[in-house]
Amino acid sequence: NAGVTQTPKFQVLKTGQSMTLQCAQDMNHNSMYWYRQDPGMGLRLIYYSASEGTTDKGEVPNGYNVSRLNKREFSLRLESAAPSQTSVYFCASSARPRQGGQPQHFGDGTRLSIL
Amino acid sequence: AQRVTQPEKLLSVFKGAPVELKCNYSYSGSPELFWYVQYSRQRLQLLLRHISRESIKGFTADLNKGETSFHLKKPFAQEEDSAMYYCALRDSSYKLIFGSGTRLLVRP
Numbered sequence: 001n002a003g004v005t006q007t008p009k010f011q012v013l014k015t016g017q018s019m020t021l022q023c024a025q026d027m028n029h030n031s032m033y034w035y036r037q038d039p040g041m042g043l044r045l046i047y048y049s050a051s052e053g054t055t056d057k058g059e060v061p062n063g064y065n066v067s068r069l070n071k072r073e074f075s076l077r078l079e080s081a082a083p084s085q086t087s088v089y090f091c092a093s094s095a096r097p098r099q100g101g102q103p104q105h106f107g108d109g110t111r112l113s114i115l
Numbered sequence: 116a117q118r119v120t121q122p123e124k125l126l127s128v129f130k131g132a133p134v135e136l137k138c139n140y141s142y143s144g145s146p147e148l149f150w151y152v153q154y155s156r157q158r159l160q161l162l163l164r165h166i167s168r169e170s171i172k173g174f175t176a177d178l179n180k181g182e183t184s185f186h187l188k189k190p191f192a193q194e195e196d197s198a199m200y201y202c203a204l205r206d207s208s209y210k211l212i213f214g215s216g217t218r219l220l221v222r223p
Contacts (some may be wrong), residue, residue: 004158031209040124041202042152042215043159052211090159101148103161104211 002026006091006107013081013114020109021076023091030096032074033058033104034066036087049074049097053104079113088112117142121214128192129222135210136187138176138202147205148185150176156196161189162200165202167179192221218223 007022025032032050035043036056045058047066055066061084065077074093078085088111092104116143128134128177140146150162155190163171165178185202202214 033210035213040215042119042121042213043211044213045210056208057189092159103164105160108158 004091004093004105004107006089006110008110009108010111011113013078013112014044015114017081017114019078019081019112021078021089021091021112022073023075023090024073025093025095025105027071027095028071028106029105030071030073031094032075033092033094034064034070034076035090035092036060037084037090037109038087046076046089083114086112086114098101117204117206117212119202119212119214121200121217122136122199122200123217124215125218125220127222130194131191134187134189134192134196134219134221135164136200136202136219138185138187138214139191140185140202140204142183142204142206145181146178148176148178149203149211150185150187151201151203152198153201159201173176186208187209189215192219194221 004025018114031046034046037043044060049055049068052071067075088109091107094104095102120139133136148165152162153159201216203211
């Protein structure tokens with residue numbers, strides 16, 4: 001099993017361009033998450049989807065949109081990229097959230113640079 | 116406010132020395148805490164969780180509600196333990212709140 005797969009692995013954008021980061025999981029997990037990782041700030045939650053058909057804002061949602069396309073896929077879209085969105089983006093998934101102790105499984109990350 | 120604090124950005128020890136990575140949390144409910152690790156060029160992965168009371172790769176972590184801490188310990192560090200370590204708290208909505216991370220460097 002691949003687990004959580006993110007595409008692309010690297011991307012460079014110009015300010016104002018749009019882009020969609022793709023994430024897919026093959027573990028039949030209900031919940032999926034998008035984080036950004038910045039130096040000295042750890043991982044911050046952008047958006048999450050507790051189950052298929054639902055999405056909710058996390059700590060830093062401004063400038064982003066998400067789509068839970070189906071149970072497997074959860075995409076993150078930057079409509080008009082800004083240099084402040086330069087970061088490493090991680091997608092994660094977990095089993096049904098009400099089962100205590102369920103860990104999140106992470107993808108390899110997408111390194112995004114915005115010039 | 117819910118918060119996870121890892122006060123050390125970098126912890127450098129020699130091989131064989133004891134290691135303690137500090138984690139303090141702020142949470143009004145009953146906390147559920149995790150340690151995640153990211154080795155060089157690998158994805159972030161779960162190391163251990165407090166409800167399991169387990170020891171993984173020689174690491175243990177005890178939840179101390181009085182001190183609101185969940186420090187990660189290992190009695191004898193190995194070079195392969197060098198990595199980035201994140202403490203995380205699961206909130207009432209089952210989201211994870213991460214600390215800023217501590218880079219552990221184990222020198223030969």
